[in-house]
Amino acid sequence: MVKKIEAIIRPEKINFVKASLEGLGYPGMTVTEVKGHGSQKGITEIWRGRCFKVEFLQKLKIEIVVTDADVKEIVQTIVREARTGSIGDGKIFVSNVENAVRIRTGEQGDSAV
Amino acid sequence: MVKKIEAIIRPEKINFVKASLEGLGYPGMTVTEVKGHGSQKGITEIWRGRCFKVEFLQKLKIEIVVTDADVKEIVQTIVREARTGSIGDGKIFVSNVENAVRIRTGEQGDSAV
Amino acid sequence: MVKKIEAIIRPEKINFVKASLEGLGYPGMTVTEVKGHGSQKGITEIWRGRCFKVEFLQKLKIEIVVTDADVKEIVQTIVREARTGSIGDGKIFVSNVENAVRIRTGEQGDSAV
Amino acid sequence: MVEVLARDILLIVYMLWLITTGALVFFMQAGFAFLEGGQVRSKNSTHVYMKMCTNIGIGTLVWWLWGYAIFSGNWNYCLLGVQDPASVDWLNTFGHWYTMWGFCIVSCAIASGSISERFSFSGYIIYVILYCGFMYPFFGWLAWSAGPLLQWGYIDYAGSVVVHFHGGLTALLAAMIVGPRLGKYSKLKKCGWLFEFGAGECKTYPGHNVAQMMLGVFILCVCFYGFNVGSVLIGSLCEPSTEATARRMIEILAADLPTTTLNTTMCMAGGVFGAMFGGWLINGKSDPLSTGNGAIAGLVAICSGVAFVHPGFAYILGVACGAIIPLVVKSLDKIGIDDAVGTCGVHCTAGAIGGLATGVMGLIRNTYHGVTSSMGVQTLGFIICIGYTAICAIILFGGFKAVGLARVTEGEETTGLDLAEHKTPTYPEFVIR
Amino acid sequence: MVEVLARDILLIVYMLWLITTGALVFFMQAGFAFLEGGQVRSKNSTHVYMKMCTNIGIGTLVWWLWGYAIFSGNWNYCLLGVQDPASVDWLNTFGHWYTMWGFCIVSCAIASGSISERFSFSGYIIYVILYCGFMYPFFGWLAWSAGPLLQWGYIDYAGSVVVHFHGGLTALLAAMIVGPRLGKYSKLKKCGWLFEFGAGECKTYPGHNVAQMMLGVFILCVCFYGFNVGSVLIGSLCEPSTEATARRMIEILAADLPTTTLNTTMCMAGGVFGAMFGGWLINGKSDPLSTGNGAIAGLVAICSGVAFVHPGFAYILGVACGAIIPLVVKSLDKIGIDDAVGTCGVHCTAGAIGGLATGVMGLIRNTYHGVTSSMGVQTLGFIICIGYTAICAIILFGGFKAVGLARVTEGEETTGLDLAEHKTPTYPEFVIR
Amino acid sequence: MVEVLARDILLIVYMLWLITTGALVFFMQAGFAFLEGGQVRSKNSTHVYMKMCTNIGIGTLVWWLWGYAIFSGNWNYCLLGVQDPASVDWLNTFGHWYTMWGFCIVSCAIASGSISERFSFSGYIIYVILYCGFMYPFFGWLAWSAGPLLQWGYIDYAGSVVVHFHGGLTALLAAMIVGPRLGKYSKLKKCGWLFEFGAGECKTYPGHNVAQMMLGVFILCVCFYGFNVGSVLIGSLCEPSTEATARRMIEILAADLPTTTLNTTMCMAGGVFGAMFGGWLINGKSDPLSTGNGAIAGLVAICSGVAFVHPGFAYILGVACGAIIPLVVKSLDKIGIDDAVGTCGVHCTAGAIGGLATGVMGLIRNTYHGVTSSMGVQTLGFIICIGYTAICAIILFGGFKAVGLARVTEGEETTGLDLAEHKTPTYPEFVIR
Numbered sequence A, B, C: 001m002v003k004k005i006e007a008i009i010r011p012e013k014i015n016f017v018k019a020s021l022e023g024l025g026y027p028g029m030t031v032t033e034v035k036g037h038g039s040q041k042g043i044t045e046i047w048r049g050r051c052f053k054v055e056f057l058q059k060l061k062i063e064i065v066v067t068d069a070d071v072k073e074i075v076q077t078i079v080r081e082a083r084t085g086s087i088g089d090g091k092i093f094v095s096n097v098e099n100a101v102r103i104r105t106g107e108q109g110d111s112a113v
Numbered sequence D, E, F: 001m002v003e004v005l006a007r008d009i010l011l012i013v014y015m016l017w018l019i020t021t022g023a024l025v026f027f028m029q030a031g032f033a034f035l036e037g038g039q040v041r042s043k044n045s046t047h048v049y050m051k052m053c054t055n056i057g058i059g060t061l062v063w064w065l066w067g068y069a070i071f072s073g074n075w076n077y078c079l080l081g082v083q084d085p086a087s088v089d090w091l092n093t094f095g096h097w098y099t100m101w102g103f104c105i106v107s108c109a110i111a112s113g114s115i116s117e118r119f120s121f122s123g124y125i126i127y128v129i130l131y132c133g134f135m136y137p138f139f140g141w142l143a144w145s146a147g148p149l150l151q152w153g154y155i156d157y158a159g160s161v162v163v164h165f166h167g168g169l170t171a172l173l174a175a176m177i178v179g180p181r182l183g184k185y186s187k188l189k190k191c192g193w194l195f196e197f198g199a200g201e202c203k204t205y206p207g208h209n210v211a212q213m214m215l216g217v218f219i220l221c222v223c224f225y226g227f228n229v230g231s232v233l234i235g236s237l238c239e240p241s242t243e244a245t246a247r248r249m250i251e252i253l254a255a256d257l258p259t260t261t262l263n264t265t266m267c268m269a270g271g272v273f274g275a276m277f278g279g280w281l282i283n284g285k286s287d288p289l290s291t292g293n294g295a296i297a298g299l300v301a302i303c304s305g306v307a308f309v310h311p312g313f314a315y316i317l318g319v320a321c322g323a324i325i326p327l328v329v330k331s332l333d334k335i336g337i338d339d340a341v342g343t344c345g346v347h348c349t350a351g352a353i354g355g356l357a358t359g360v361m362g363l364i365r366n367t368y369h370g371v372t373s374s375m376g377v378q379t380l381g382f383i384i385c386i387g388y389t390a391i392c393a394i395i396l397f398g399g400f401k402a403v404g405l406a407r408v409t410e411g412e413e414t415t416g417l418d419l420a421e422h423k424t425p426t427y428p429e430f431v432i433r
């Protein structure tokens, strides 16, 4: 079974997460710039002398597709490396992938991951 | 059960959607810049005196992960707020999430959402 | 049943993929800028006379939600058009979508795709 | 004979200097383009550059056709250069035409800022014709050329009032007539048919590019040396040149050149310091937009008395004009006037303060290099400018409103003026929030 | 003695003016860098700046080693400044070297635009050596220094033809030889071994940054004052300075300075207006790229007759050159020539029209300040320039093609020249479409 | 009488020239803002512009209050312009104040680069006060005004050492004291309490915008013409002007103007070529950051001997200074000094080489236009500058470290100084990697 791990993290944590994952030998990852809004309050910015609230904060979304067996370890690693303990650390979502295809070779299923 | 609501909307609608959702007390959302192409025809732009068609239009993708119970209401709210009635309003996709983890605390499942 | 096809491809391939898909009459697509990291090694860049490795490479993520019946053909088309045969061609992931809603009309399910 | 030769050499030097400073004044269009362009959202940025191009393409034509003739009060100066070269004092008239052209389109560019992101392009084209063709030249004649204000001894050396306050007040009134940008306020409040204020909650629309805005600031700063110091010669040598002896010309230059350059420098620096300090006082941090605008405010304020005040006074004047910028922004937000890029805090208030400050300096130091400043005359000139500008601006922008040229449609405003008015996005490749 | 002193003062003034205008002409490299850089896709943008750096780094060396010697027709001027200072008329020769250096690298920068996004960097380096070392200096000698064209009374005051048309035609031919960018056309059509045209469907590749392009436009505009008005002194004072009396120098300056400045201003404004109007006529909207390029086209067109035509004529000339820009773009697209940043509509057509327009003005007004213009000679000069440029450009770029330096590989073109040629992306942090 | 008139005309011309070149020198603040701003990550970019604003807002005040008085060694020059105009040689003193003001804030801007992305804003404000108020003026007095170095015949015409090496060495020491940016090195190595070096693996932090950086380069290039050629008059005419006859002034100008302009051009070109070549040699590709910095390095190096060396020597000097830039970058990386924007390769090494090269030229050509250069004195001056700068920089930045003003907190550094120090992001709309 193939699973997709989707983690929303603080942008500055990406290097730590990646470094730790490299130890585990993950197959690859896809990173997207996102803006998030959760329990975190947003920050105050100033524009021409006037304060205002920016509610969406910059986050990174990491997507890693792996076989079932690796999910737990990868999730744990991300949690460990991306945590600061303060609000805004982000979330991880795991979901099912029905099929995976490697474009270069056309392989399908587990081996394509 | 945890579900993921993925809505592709017009960029200018984000503030209305967010304001309405706040009334419902949604847990958080993640927004991504995307470019879309559907039944909408694209727009004509000019570059140095020459017209041409731009087929991909700027859209926003909103992702909200919630428990099963809240899905319906949130989807309805988004539909209500993001609709203009003309082509290009976008789509909403709902899918299953197997597990959710809050990085800050390590909580899992429904309570992590 | 509605499925989501998520393909990560080389940015320069988007026009070929799109042109070919148009023949098949796909319902629409959403494109996201992403950065990827897989078996591909990354490239060497120079900053002020000093070489360094950039590990994340620019990719495009295409998302197409379709009914079950069309999945195979679309996946094959993407594989055909996006392939160069060298490392870095990307992957395609297919997953389940529980429900789809067209914001403009409020339609649900297969017909909303 | 030596005298004549010396005077002619000085006139050539003067012409070369005018061409240099005039080119700098012209380059202020770039300064305004980027100052305004960086402070608006990216979907309206190219539209700003197009407005500056309009100043150049159409403002120049109007100035040549009849604007300068009104300004100088001499109808023979319509279509300058088409007449027989022998009939005009070529060197002087032309130099005057050229530098005053730059000043005119600078003044014209000011109001563009306050109504940015919503005013229609065709409306702007007509505004340029009317502002450069009538509104500006007539007041210029009044205060500078041969009009009564000049004769009463009104001092507005490089135009704090004629160029900046005049333009800035137009900007303020235009913003009041055109009304706030879509969604800027939660409610709208009409004041009669003409004025439209915002009310309720006020949102902030950050612009898109501080780097670009700062480029505009730096360009304007360096160009203001042309603006202020280039005014030395115009005021003193241009008209009376036939009587001027070489010795007299040298004396004037030797008196004014150092003074104007030093004061320009000091007041600019004061503006920066004031705005940094004002921002810090109000928000706990010095913010870049106030600071950059502070430099311009200082430079605007000093124009009026640049050859008259002393450098310490100039610095303090700058500090005052810079420090109130965040206050002006907050006040306008509160009143419900949507000045899109903060034009009023820079041109309107600083122009006014600068014009009056010359009168204040006159209380401290009555005469300097033969020039006298009187608080009374300065105040009178200021009041006349308010009256004149208010009448003209209301007619102009009220007219635009009446014929439906004041605003683009809501859909166009949402899409952004770049695509709606010019079908060209500013950054075709960049992903924007 | 007074005469001598006066003349020496004027020569010093002249040198200071040349240094100022020369610095402006040099700064046009920045203008070209951003004009071209903003109009290409961001993956090729830094490569553009590198090409301008090459003009400076290598073009200057070549100009110093032998280019200027060819240009001036005097072999003693190789390695200027290494000879004994006593042997050269230091002030004049040097001033000439310096300003003409700026003109040379401006002309060299033009062809860079049409072949942008695909021409190899090593090819460009050799192009700079050959263009600044031979192609440009020889034609400059022909038309400006002592060559036959000058003797026949050919007028090309500030170089509409020598600098711009010459460079623009080279650009056109280079684009025809190098061939269209990958994917620009659906098909390719070879014309013999040499030329390669596009055919079938023609795609538009929008550039990446209108703000940057507009910065280039504004910089070029202000620098053209240096370019055009700085040419006053060169043409009139430089060579014959030993005989020139102070009085004569003053007369020439007093005649030319006002005329050139006014005409430069008017033709630039006309170009803006023409392009705004032309774009509106064709597409229903005034577009920023045509408009910005229109300003440059106007400035290019006026170079030739800047001290000769009258201001109204200049404005109309500008309108014509600006208005046809969208047409030129469409025609080239149709023919299948891929001029990446619209160089030809700016330098080639406007340069040609400007050169001939001086002849047309000669039909209206035969003599002005002692200068006569003849339609015949202007046409002759134009034809000679076409012939000369065509031969040289074909040899140059045909040569590059023959030795495989004309284009980067397809892979490199897809990656973009920034990474392929310099391993440095222009915007390391920004997400790009 | 003719003599007096001629001299007075020349003095006016000189003043106009000073205002022009001084404005260019002032505009170098924009150059530095964009050179540094483009080379840092976008989260620290606006902070850079704020630092340049501080130079203007506060540096100017300090210079006016007492800095210039120290520099010129005359306490009467405190608060220049507040005294009775009659007591000062207005034209000369003021011109000197103005140009030297520009030089002072240029020198002050240099150290900003090496400690970018981590140094606190309040620390920077105090640095500006101390650098512009004491550190720079005193050394300027030593070498330029009336100090011993001047009397021994030390040549530093436009300040390779006084302005650039002085600033560059301060930058180097500041970087050593402040320590590397967070995460730049895998380990840190303390050298006593004061110095902090990086060790282990060294990461590269690419900046965010090569286009912006190149804009800075082009602006600096054109402004250096003001910097170098504007120094002609200061050195030769300013102080001794009362005795100077018109003839003598003309002679000096006629000798220095061509030489300085030609040399400036050649050394800039050499710097570009050297850096292109050096980059290609080391990495197989010419890279834009080295190349752009190469132009500045060439211009820095030539300042010292700009009126003395010959053009070929200037080109070679430029090549040397440009070519070593990639080496300097690699060496600093290896030693563990984090010079955020490569300041040292541009100002420190090129300044040093330029200062000494003037001595080398003195070995080749002993005297030129009456100026003599001695290797010994040049070396002595260099050593004195090292000593003076080291002591001052250590006291200054050591002091900042002691009171905790040297660095922002780790959290602030991670967030970026734009938000942490000014609450304003540079690009509110753009998505950034």
Ligand SMILES: Nc1ncnc2c1ncn2[C@@H]1O[C@H](COP(=O)(O)OP(=O)(O)O)[C@@H](O)[C@H]1O
Binding pocket: A008, A035, A036, A037, A038, A039, A040, A057, A059, A086, A087, A088, A089, A090, A091, B027, B028, B029, B030, B031, B063, B064, B065, B066, B102, B103, B104, B113
């Ligand atoms: N239910 C959700 N659906 C989608 N994204 C979410 C959800 N909850 C949080 N996020 C994402 O996670 C980020 C961090 O969430 P936040 O609630 O601030 O942190 P924490 O997990 O520490 O409570 C948000 O900015 C948002 O992008």
Ligand SMILES: Nc1ncnc2c1ncn2[C@@H]1O[C@H](COP(=O)(O)OP(=O)(O)O)[C@@H](O)[C@H]1O
Binding pocket: B008, B035, B036, B037, B038, B039, B040, B057, B059, B086, B087, B088, B089, B090, B091, C027, C028, C029, C030, C031, C063, C064, C065, C066, C102, C103, C104, C113
């Ligand atoms: N089948 C699909 N798969 C993925 N994205 C889609 C799909 N259909 C539509 N979209 C997204 O929704 C956006 C709006 O779709 P469009 O068909 O233009 O509007 P409408 O829903 O009004 O028919 C598109 O730009 C695209 O981003």
Ligand SMILES: Nc1ncnc2c1ncn2[C@@H]1O[C@H](COP(=O)(O)OP(=O)(O)O)[C@@H](O)[C@H]1O
Binding pocket: A027, A028, A029, A030, A031, A063, A064, A065, A066, A102, A103, A104, A113, C008, C035, C036, C037, C038, C039, C040, C057, C059, C086, C087, C088, C089, C090, C091
């Ligand atoms: N397991 C994965 N999970 C998520 N994204 C992946 C995964 N494997 C590859 N990718 C994405 O696909 C891109 C190409 O992968 P790569 O392994 O380099 O190519 P190939 O498929 O040719 O082996 C990567 O840059 C990454 O964005």
